[in-house]
Amino acid sequence: xxxxxxxxxxxxxxxxxxxxxxxxxxxxxxxxxxxxRLPFAERADETVDWLDTNFEPVFDRIGDGISGILNPIxxxxxxxPPLFVITLLSVLGYMVGGWRLGVFMLLSFxxxxxxxxxxxxxxxxxxxxxxxxxDIALGIPLGILKAHIPSFSAVLDPVLxxxxxxxxxxxxxxxxxxxxxxxxxxxxxxxIFSMPPTVRLTxxxxxxxxxxxxxxxxxxxxxxxxxLTKVELPLSMPSIMAGINQTIMLxxxxxxxxxxxxxxxxGNIVYASIVQLKVGEGIASGVGLVLLAMMLDxxxxxxxxxxxx
Numbered sequence: 001x002x003x004x005x006x007x008x009x010x011x012x013x014x015x016x017x018x019x020x021x022x023x024x025x026x027x028x029x030x031x032x033x034x035x036x037r038l039p040f041a042e043r044a045d046e047t048v049d050w051l052d053t054n055f056e057p058v059f060d061r062i063g064d065g066i067s068g069i070l071n072p073i074x075x076x077x078x079x080x081p082p083l084f085v086i087t088l089l090s091v092l093g094y095m096v097g098g099w100r101l102g103v104f105m106l107l108s109f110x111x112x113x114x115x116x117x118x119x120x121x122x123x124x125x126x127x128x129x130x131x132x133x134x135d136i137a138l139g140i141p142l143g144i145l146k147a148h149i150p151s152f153s154a155v156l157d158p159v160l161x162x163x164x165x166x167x168x169x170x171x172x173x174x175x176x177x178x179x180x181x182x183x184x185x186x187x188x189x190x191x192i193f194s195m196p197p198t199v200r201l202t203x204x205x206x207x208x209x210x211x212x213x214x215x216x217x218x219x220x221x222x223x224x225x226x227x228l229t230k231v232e233l234p235l236s237m238p239s240i241m242a243g244i245n246q247t248i249m250l251x252x253x254x255x256x257x258x259x260x261x262x263x264x265x266x267g268n269i270v271y272a273s274i275v276q277l278k279v280g281e282g283i284a285s286g287v288g289l290v291l292l293a294m295m296l297d298x299x300x301x302x303x304x305x306x307x308x309x
Contacts, residue, residue, distance in 0.1 A: 048174050048177060051174075051178070052177055052178060059178045059179060062179075062188075063179050063184045066130065066134070066184050066187050066188070067183075067184060069130050069133060069134070070126060070127070070130040070183060070184075070187065073126045073129055073130060074122075074123065074126035077122035077123075077125060077126050078119055078122050078123060078126070082113065082118055082119075085122065086106065086109040086110070086113075089105060089109065090102050090103075090105045090106040090109065092105075092299075093105040093106075093295070093298075093299060093302075096299055096302045096303050096306065097298060097299060097301075097302030097303075098302070101298055101299065101302055104294075104295070104298065105295050105299075108291040108292075108294070108295055109121075111291065112288055112291060115284045115287065115288070116284075117266065117269075117284055117285060117287075117288035120264075120265050120266045120268075120269055120285065120288065121265070121266060121288045121291075121292055123264050123265035123266075124252075124255055124264075124265030124266045124267060124288075124289070124292060125265075125292060126265075127183060127186060127187055127190070127255065127258070127263060127264070127265055128190070128248065128251045128252060128255065128292075128296070130187050131187050131190040131191045131194060131251045131254075132194070132244065132247055132248055132251055134187070134191045134195075135191055135194055135195045135198050135244075135247050135251075136198060136244060136247075138195065139195050139196075139198030139199045139202065139243070139247070140198060140199075140202050140240065142156065142199045142202075143198065143199045143200070143201070143202025143203040143206070143240075143243075144202065144203070144206065144228065144232075146199060146200075146202075146203040147202070147203040147204075147206035147207050148206070153203070156199070160196040160199060160200065163192055163193065163195065163196050164193075164196045168189075168193065168254065168257045169257065169260075171189040171192055171193060171257075172185070172189055172257070172258075172260060172261050175188050175189050175261060176261050180262075181261055181262035182261075182262045182263075183262065183263050183264060185258075185261040185262060185263070186255075186258030186259070186261055186262065186263025186267075187258075187263070189254060189257070189258050189261065190251050190254040190255070190258055190263075193250060193251075193254050194247045194248075194250035194251040194254060195247065197242075197243045197244075197246035197247050197250065198240070198243040198244055198246075198247045199243075200243065201239045201240060201242050201243030201246070202236065202239070202240050202243055204239055205235075205236030205237070205238070205239025205240055206232050206233075206236050208236075208239070209231075209232060209235055209236065213231060213235070214227075217231050237307045238304055238307060241300060241303060241304040241307060242304065244300060245297065245300040245301065245304070248296050248297070248300060249293065249296075249297065252289065252292065252293045252296070255267035255289065256270045256271060256289075259271035259272075266285045266286075266288045266289050266292070267285075267289075269281055269282075269284075269285035270282055270285045270286060270289070273285065
């Protein structure tokens with residue numbers, strides 16, 4: 001087929017598209033009227049009500065489990081003397097990332113104290129840590145299954161796409177109904193929104209392992225569990241850490257939105273500042289969120305580098 005034939009075929013196709021567009025434009029109301037209407041919103045309401053009625057004990061157990069993780073972390077970060085908490089976290093930064101990171105974290109915490117945002121920062125940190133712990137506990141196993149079972153991956157991918165693309169505020173609607181107003185609802189919404197990077201990058205790290213390593217492990221007769229724990233996960237750890245880093249950043253991004261369902265901390269101050277037009281408090285709490293994000297980002301990246309070395 002020569003270029004003239006290709007050009008002719010393209011022109012014919014464009015003419016048919018133009019005719020179809022004109023017909024559709026002239027009869028759009030008649031065409032749209034013939035499309036059947038689905039009671040999607042009504043069915044969604046019925047489904048949520050049915051879940052709330054029949055699985056209330058399950059949701060209560062989930063809420064108790066989340067509170068069981070959150071309360072000890074929040075107790076240490078908010079009830080212990082601030083100087084002890086600042087020293088502990090700064091030393092952690094020094095051990096993981098060297099003296100520069102340790103000094104940066106120390107100065108950041110002292111600045112948070114000076115603008116009276118240290119306690120809300122620690123509340124936010126406890127919420128983020130709880131959500132990230134849940135993300136890691138569920139995300140890494142799902143990533144392992146996704147890497148090894150193609151059929152499971154085919155089912156999981158649309159779910160992860162849905163979780164990442166659904167607007168943030170939509171998460172809050174069923175969460176409020178199932179868990180009410182409070183920190184648990186904020187953590188659940190944050191957990192759902194921030195989990196996909198951990199799952200995807202765990203699977204990607206395992207799938208990108210060299211075939212030679214896989215063949216060597218099989219040749220030495222290692223079991224599937226041995227190969228997973230001694231070869232796949234250690235070599236995939238940089239990719240897993242990158243996923244955890246992204247999960248932490250997404251969790252922090254969700255903090256302000258989660259304040260709408262009663263989550264405490266800096267996000268709640270930001271939300272109240274917007275509602276009450278308190279510009280100064282809004283800026284101060286925003287700076288606190290930025291400092292917390294920078295510290296967690298540098299801490300996870302430093303841990304990533306240590307694993308690579």
